[in-house]
Amino acid sequence: MKNINxxxxxxxxxxxxxxSIRKWLQNPEKILRPYITEGMTVLDVGCGPGFFSIEMARMVGKSGRVIAADLQEGMLQKLNEKVKGTELEERILLHKCGEDNIGVSEPLDFVLLFYIVHEVPNKEHFFNEIRTILKPQGQVLIVEPPFHVSKSAFEETIRKAGRAGLIVIERPKMFFSRAVLLKKG
Ligand SMILES: C[S@@+](CC[C@H](N)C(=O)[O-])C[C@H]1O[C@@H](n2cnc3c(N)ncnc32)[C@H](O)[C@@H]1O
Structure with a gap:
């Protein structure tokens, strides 16, 4: 049987x-404000239809870049439809991930993993890849949904990230979520 998680x-x-309801409950600007500044190169892995990528593009400004990455072409198309013809289009690079790798090589200031890690089968490999593309002072924010991811499963995820060389900076409080901020160890 397939694991729903x-x-x-x-x-x-x-x-x-x-x-709009999600925007009210999980406002992307409020959530990301402490981590993203103008000029940064940031990655949104598992970007989906771009709920966070679009705000990230506003926050990095004209001199920054957002790599919006997803396994599914259909999700990238949804995001593309939203930004096409706007000033944000040139700040967002759409990237199709492989089945077993993210496939990004740019050095990154910040990586967002919002409601995605529980969908990744080989988490250690995934975190290893993120560590290699993270700048020395770069940060990774993992946020997981509490219904799909138990407290113990989330702690196991943090241990796997630790084995890949990512260590805990803090555990931000976030509505309807389990969250942790990491950096290179
Ligand atoms: C629950 S959605 C979350 C989307 C977005 N982060 C948000 O919070 O609105 C998870 C997304 O992760 C993507 N995904 C799952 N596994 C992935 C992988 N290994 N690499 C890249 N994207 C993946 C899915 O295609 C989906 O778009």
Whole structure:
């Protein structure tokens, strides 16, 4: 039987990831403000329809870059439709991940992993790849949904990140979420 917690969120559900109620409950600007500044190169892995990528593009400004990466072409298309023809289009690079790798090589100031890690089968490999592309002072924010990810499963994720060389900076409080901020050890 398939484990529901590691199933990839279908494109048909993308509307539930990007709407005004979520924006009110999980405001991307408020969540990301402490970590992203102008000029940064940032990565949103498992960007989905771009609920966070779009705000990230505003925050990095004209001189920054957002790499919006997802396994599913359909999710990237949803994001593309939203930014096409706007000033944010040139700040966002859409990137299709491979089945077993992210496939990004740019040095990164910040990586967002929002509601994605529980969908990744080989987490240690995934975290290893992130550590290699993170700048020395770069940070990684992992946020997971509490219904899909138990407290103990989240602690196991943090241990796996630790084995890949990512250490805990803090555990931010976030509505309806388990969250941790990491950096290179
Ligand atoms: C629940 S959605 C979250 C989307 C977005 N982060 C948000 O919070 O609105 C998870 C997304 O991660 C993507 N995903 C799952 N496994 C992935 C992987 N190994 N690499 C890249 N993207 C992945 C899925 O395609 C889906 O778009």
């Amino acid at each position: 590691t199933q990839v969120c279908p494109v048909a559900l993308s509307g539930s990831l990007d709407n």
